[in-house]
Amino acid sequence: MRIIGAPSDYGANRRGVDMGPSAIRYADLAAGIEVTGATVHDAGDLAVPRAEERDPDREQPTVGKAKFLRETREVSRTLADAVADSLADGEFPLVLGGDHSIAIGSLAGTARDAEVGAVWFDAHGDFNTPETSPSGNVHGMPVAAALGKGSFADATWARADGLREENVVFVGLRDIDEHEREAINESDVTAFTMSDIDERGISTVVEEALDVASAGVDGVHVSFDLDWLDPNEAPGVGTPVRGGATYREAHWALEAVANRDAEDGILRSMELVEVNPILDQSNRTAEMAAELAASALGKRIL
Ligand SMILES: NC(=[NH2+])NCCC[C@H](N)C(=O)O
Numbered sequence: 070m071r072i073i074g075a076p077s078d079y080g081a082n083r084r085g086v087d088m089g090p091s092a093i094r095y096a097d098l099a100a101g102i103e104v105t106g107a108t109v110h111d112a113g114d115l116a117v118p119r120a121e122e123r124d125p126d127r128e129q130p131t132v133g134k135a136k137f138l139r140e141t142r143e144v145s146r147t148l149a150d151a152v153a154d155s156l157a158d159g160e161f162p163l164v165l166g167g168d169h170s171i172a173i174g175s176l177a178g179t180a181r182d183a184e185v186g187a188v189w190f191d192a193h194g195d196f197n198t199p200e201t202s203p204s205g206n207v208h209g210m211p212v213a214a215a216l217g218k219g220s221f222a223d224a225t226w227a228r229a230d231g232l233r234e235e236n237v238v239f240v241g242l243r244d245i246d247e248h249e250r251e252a253i254n255e256s257d258v259t260a261f262t263m264s265d266i267d268e269r270g271i272s273t274v275v276e277e278a279l280d281v282a283s284a285g286v287d288g289v290h291v292s293f294d295l296d297w298l299d300p301n302e303a304p305g306v307g308t309p310v311r312g313g314a315t316y317r318e319a320h321w322a323l324e325a326v327a328n329r330d331a332e333d334g335i336l337r338s339m340e341l342v343e344v345n346p347i348l349d350q351s352n353r354t355a356e357m358a359a360e361l362a363a364s365a366l367g368k369r370i371l
């Protein structure tokens with residue numbers, strides 16, 4: 070497997086998430102994964118436009134309300150190539166963000182030559198378009214971008230060609246914007262909220278999510294936003310929302326991903342995003358991310 074760092078914070082309104090990859094590495098990511106017997110190859114961080122050289126004028130949206138869309142395009146293209154290269158070389162891509170806008174690149178890369186589904190663990194739907202976004206932050210838009218919604222229809226760099234809408238599944242939603250809600254309800258994606266987890270339990274919801282995401286496709290991308298977890302577990306995120314998944318629910322969910330992969334080999338790529346070391350407490354959110362990656366890749370208690 071190949072670790073690919075994508076230290077971009079152009080999609081979020083809080084600086085610091087660009088330090089996520091190094092914080093997750095520092096939390097013994099590679100050693101945790103090697104316990105499973107996997108060989109870990111760390112490809113380092115991708116070059117992204119330097120934040121210190123940001124031109125304030127370029128923060129002004131060029132399309133709708135989307136900020137830093139040019140920088141996001143550059144990061145997305147670079148990351149899509151890196152993910153596609155990793156798959157072509159037979160190495161599983163594990164992408165470290167960065168804010169969630171980097172998922173545009175991960176999805177474009179993993180869905181370049183294959184039909185794929187996606188399981189999206191997140192408090193947020195990330196289904197805004199430059200037209201519907203209340204904030205203009207592209208980390209609230211990657212799913213819509215990958216599916217070519219709204220003005221993303223003209224952005225070929227953002228589209229994930231083989232990503233099938235009916236195989237996109239959200240798990241654990243609890244903070245959705247007004248127009249985003251309409252768009253999700255009108256689309257063919259499947260959305261499980263935190264209320265669904267309360268009612269039916271994490272195991273039923275995640276098994277069903279994996280069924281839907283993997284039906285009829287070549288593989289599944291797992292996109293894991295650390296703000297899916299409750300802020301008590303993962304305080305180091307830019308957009309925390311109360312009422313998130315517990316520590317055990319999160320491990321269980323990713324162990325279920327690993328179990329399913331052991332059965333049918335569906336796991337194609339994964340990313341861990343939104344770890345912001347500046348907002349964290351003694352790196353515990355990055356440690357959580359590293360632990361969860363190991364669970365997703367097969368680490369077991371016994
Ligand atoms: N990946 C994330 N943390 N996304 C947060 C999105 C928040 C809000 N829905 C927005 O569009 O701005």
Ligand SMILES: [Mn+2]
Pocket residue numbers: 169191193195208294
């Ligand atoms: Mn997100």
Ligand SMILES: [Mn+2]
Pocket residue numbers: 191192193294296297308
């Ligand atoms: Mn989120």
